Amino acid sequence: MISWSYYGLKAWTFLFGEGKTKELVFKVIFCIFVIIGASASLGPVIDFSDAAIFAMAVVNIIGLYFLMPIVKRELESYQSRRKSFEIKKLT
Numbered sequence: 001m002i003s004w005s006y007y008g009l010k011a012w013t014f015l016f017g018e019g020k021t022k023e024l025v026f027k028v029i030f031c032i033f034v035i036i037g038a039s040a041s042l043g044p045v046i047d048f049s050d051a052a053i054f055a056m057a058v059v060n061i062i063g064l065y066f067l068m069p070i071v072k073r074e075l076e077s078y079q080s081r082r083k084s085f086e087i088k089k090l091t
Contacts, residue, residue: 005030 005027012026037045064071 001034 008030009023009026016022
């Protein structure tokens with residue numbers, strides 16, 4: 001709970017900016033969801049948690065797809081530098 005609260009607050013301040021009022025709004029919303037989660041049966045809570053993690057994974061996969069050309073270029077650059085270093089090391 002502590003780590004979810006901390007990382008949630010960091011994401012919230014990244015999206016909405018820092019400020020006492022904005023952080024208080026997040027903390028109130030978080031506490032409301034903690035109360036709802038504690039009073040609900042375990043099945044729906046786990047289902048909601050799994051759905052939230054899946055939603056984050058989908059967004060990350062889409063981001064990786066768009067960054068694929070950059071990652072490929074950086075990987076090729078790294079491999080060529082590594083190969084060059086290994087050749088220098090052998091001679």
